[in-house]
Amino acid sequence: MKAEIIAVGTELLMGYIVNTNASDIAQELLDIGIGTYYQSVVGDNSDRINEALEIASSRSDLIFLSGGLGPTEDDITKQVLAEFLGEELYYDKKQLERVETYFKNQNREMTKNNYRQALTIKGGETILNDMGLAAGLIYTQEKNNKTIYYIVLPGPPFEMKHMLNEHVKPYIRSVVAKQGVISSKYINLYGVGESFVADKLSDLIETQTNPTIAIYAKPKRVTIRLTYNSVTYEESEDVLDELAEQIRQRFTKHFIGYGSEQLFEKFIVDELKKHNKTLSAAESLTGGLVLEKLTNTPGAGDVIVGGFVTYQTEQKVKMLGIPEEIIKEHTVVSAKVAQEMAERTLNLTGSDLAISLTGVAGPRSLEGHPPGKVFVALAARNHPVQVEELNISNKPRHVVREVAEFEVLNLVKEFLNK
Amino acid sequence: MKAEIIAVGTELLMGYIVNTNASDIAQELLDIGIGTYYQSVVGDNSDRINEALEIASSRSDLIFLSGGLGPTEDDITKQVLAEFLGEELYYDKKQLERVETYFKNQNREMTKNNYRQALTIKGGETILNDMGLAAGLIYTQEKNNKTIYYIVLPGPPFEMKHMLNEHVKPYIRSVVAKQGVISSKYINLYGVGESFVADKLSDLIETQTNPTIAIYAKPKRVTIRLTYNSVTYEESEDVLDELAEQIRQRFTKHFIGYGSEQLFEKFIVDELKKHNKTLSAAESLTGGLVLEKLTNTPGAGDVIVGGFVTYQTEQKVKMLGIPEEIIKEHTVVSAKVAQEMAERTLNLTGSDLAISLTGVAGPRSLEGHPPGKVFVALAARNHPVQVEELNISNKPRHVVREVAEFEVLNLVKEFLNK
Structure with missing residues (x-):
């Protein structure tokens, strides 16, 4: 399964905010063994969102769209996707209730643009938003002899992550249960340079096929990523643990822990x-x-x-x-x-x-x-x-x-x- | 001029690091009046970098590539671009000297993979790296009746930003001096919601054409972005200042400053x-x-x-x-x-x-x-x-x-x- 992430928002494109959603989604996908092959950012512009969908649907089969679900006029992601899929939009009753309750509890009057956040696409499955007002959705399409999954999530990172973990991950896990998995393991070192590490691992790197070894440098730090394609998580874990330990032993003085974050x-x-x-x-x-x-x-x-x-x-x-x-x-x-x-x-x-x-x-x-x-x-x-x-x-x-x-x-x- | 940013790196694609380079480049481009229309991320994979270049060169004329210039085997950005352009690679003498001096000063032996960082593309213009070892470059191509500019910069944000500001911005500024400019101004508010702000500005938003008004929400905060297309920076500044002041007066209690960062x-x-x-x-x-x-x-x-x-x-x-x-x-x-x-x-x-x-x-x-x-x-x-x-x-x-x-x-x- 090839994943692709499209983040929508002129604020991202112009550089006003950093696209943390793409990295968060990619990390969670990796966690369930799915590799992301493309990430892109487009503005709140229907032609360019449409073009991104055309390209993505031709080469990927798990397409994430995040952002552009808010109450303002320039939030058009669901509208463009609905048109792209040839489906209609309707208000999800449960999400609409949540929006209404929210405004009632806050003693604030609901403006008409807030209704837009409860929109969802016919034929899809609404993902209710427990942390905010905009509904997400999952839509499955048969196209070019393959099944394409469209996952629409809101832009605010906290809402997006919650829906991703609570609803989307379990859904995808069930879909891909029978396919192969990709897993990664990270080894962090301090006080060494990238080329020194590359040199010390050259014997392993030159013969690598599966697992693969990649080296990433930050000031005074280096991270080594091991990636393995396998049939089961268990097999993957064993192979990665063994190789990681072998590498750690070459850098005992500099080792500062396993893991994908700066730790x-x-x-x-x-x-x-x-x-x-x-x-x-x-x-x-x-x-x-x-x-x-x-x-x-x-x-x-x-x-x-x-x-x-x-x-x-x-x-x-x-x-x-x-x-x-x-x-x-x-x-x-x-x-x-x-x-x-x-x-x-x-x-x-x-x-x-x-x-x-x-x-x-x-x-x-x-x-x-x-x-x-x-x-x-x-x-x-x-x-x-x-x-x-x-x-x-x-x-x-x-x-x-x-x-x-x-x-x-x-x-x-x-x-x-x- | 339409800009597009391609960030290269499996570490970005997998979500291991966040793509701050894209937002940094987009912000600097906006600053000199150039809009970014697409951002994408591809892994360290020659087919997919090539595909990204095909797509970008068909729709954009200022193409940034960042990342994949390091000393390790999977750093292949310049190699793929050279092949895409039909040009050869060679070692830039000055950058090579810098690499050699660096290792001499550090009393470390230079490994052969470090030479790769001094590579540049024939027919292009090398951008020396004052803060690191990998050279960047600018390459100009005539294709499909237009001029396409390729700008290659290293992945580490600090090196990238320095080269962008010192070399690339002045270069682009001179190229686009005679074209129109896009400028933006940001107004930050605290303690209000997105839809409240949208409602308060609905008269301005409904009639907006140029400048345009966009509203972005974060927890308890809202940013209003004004964007204006004009012929000169001076005209742009006057129009944006006037509109910003008009908006600020509607939110005096909540105003917490102008600017594109969280301030x-x-x-x-x-x-x-x-x-x-x-x-x-x-x-x-x-x-x-x-x-x-x-x-x-x-x-x-x-x-x-x-x-x-x-x-x-x-x-x-x-x-x-x-x-x-x-x-x-x-x-x-x-x-x-x-x-x-x-x-x-x-x-x-x-x-x-x-x-x-x-x-x-x-x-x-x-x-x-x-x-x-x-x-x-x-x-x-x-x-x-x-x-x-x-x-x-x-x-x-x-x-x-x-x-x-x-x-x-x-x-x-x-x-x-x-």
Whole structure:
């Protein structure tokens, strides 16, 4: 089964919003063994939506349409699809009730354009929207000697994902139960480059057919994706686990976990749990980024106690009690200040470990220090404080912050693995 | 000129990474008056890249290809394009020198697959990569009685954006200097729904031809996009400014700034500057999100002093000094605790305003409180503390955190506007 995703919306096309729906749908499809072969974005324009449907129906048999189901005049996805299929639109009674109830509960008057959201296509199956007002639908068509499935979902990611998981995935799973599956497994490494990894795996890559091996690089990180075509999930899992373990053993020092998402924070939270240690942080240039990422990880509540965002220099004195003279003598971007931040945070919070970050995110320099100059530190009970200097030159502000985050997490990783 | 963006990469297609390049390119094109009509994603597969090129060259005349220029075997974008154009590949001398210098400076041995990154297409113009190793290129083709421009850029967003801004935009600007321009302007509102806005603007929307008006909704927010076709940028700017001001006046209470990005944090930072006030925060369920977003805004250093992430309940005692009895009596998710957090943060940091957030992000409930129950507070010198209770039910963790963030920023907005 070949999937294709068409996202509809001028706001996507113009770049005003990022197309996260395409990646979310593709990931969920992969999870049930279906590969996405094409993704496209078209504006709220009937000719171009129609053209996208023509192309998609000629080459794919599972076609997702997301977006363009809202109440405004330019939301026309269902209208164009209905015409393309030669079917009529009608109001789904249940969804209409939901729309009406919503406005009643909110004590707001329902405007006539809201009715549009309850529209669905004759001959299809309505997917009720539990999280919003626009109904989705599934329509099955026999065309060119094949069965084509059209799945229409709303644009707002939260509504889309809910309907995808609750209704669409089970439906597709039942349809494809008897076909083959594609599965993937991801191996994440930190502190290595793409070509180094490619070289280390060249023997495996050169002979790859099934599973295949692909390497993706991000700043200071590399992800290796293994993909396997098989008959059953069980077979697939065994083969992928074995190969993944074989690869992990070649990179034990750099391994930071399996999984398709960036999981360094999760890896750290899991390692802290394993070692029964708690962690706090004092952040300056990252302004809360490290704590936000760590606390966004499920289960963080047990091991991440919290911390300080001492963004203005003065707050390092007020919140942490670092003597002003120390900051004056060493400047705020210094190994000494990073060390003081980590030590004092350890003592103030009572956690087992404390990390700190101070530096220049840029684009401007700070007290004579260039953008990208950063000090990160790790304090632990009965251990000398470790401080590391980073020079992340020629990178924009958000990359400097991100690299600083990863480096300080790497200090935690190395400390726990000692 | 009709632009089309083809992003190449199996990692995009499978949903492993989100296609931010498409939105970045589209935004920059819009900025120089060029509309993007199609976006697509194909995997690292020569047949499908070729098919995408066939379709694109039949309907568009400015074709962007991003991704697939890396050193690994599956990076084949330039190879496929060269074949499609009937041209040969060669190594660009300058880029090759850069690759060699890079490995020399890093004291790493250069592997043979790294040479691939310096490849370029005969008859085209190489775009040197200042931020990475893979060269981009521009190729001009006369086909079907029109001129088609192919722009090849690397996949890593930071490299791509730099080359786009430094090399490609000036190039395109010179090519299209004599054609008409499309410009857009965005108006952001908080605390209103899409259909309410549509209704309030129905007189303008029904008669719209040029400029056009489109409405986009996110949780609790709405963005109105105005788009105008004209001959010059100056004319366009005048017309859009006038219409935007007319619309803004209909929503003065909800207006949170102009601009194509989510700018509530920037709006707050600007308002703080205007009123000469500093702000600190104490965060619990948001774990640093609010401070991170605020400090990520240019100019935040003048008005955002920092704050506390009191993630574990115990830290509200340790860091802020809230008496344990108060937390026991009211529970940690309570108006009283939110009030104490804000007041104590105000006093500890010495800022003019302090905000606080405590609540349940979910998915599990906390001490009997359901997910989505949140208290936000605002403390200011010589004013009673304001506390607001939120019940953000049926939303995932990250939406609860985001809505809580926006609600507490809205408290700051309303306070400053009083």
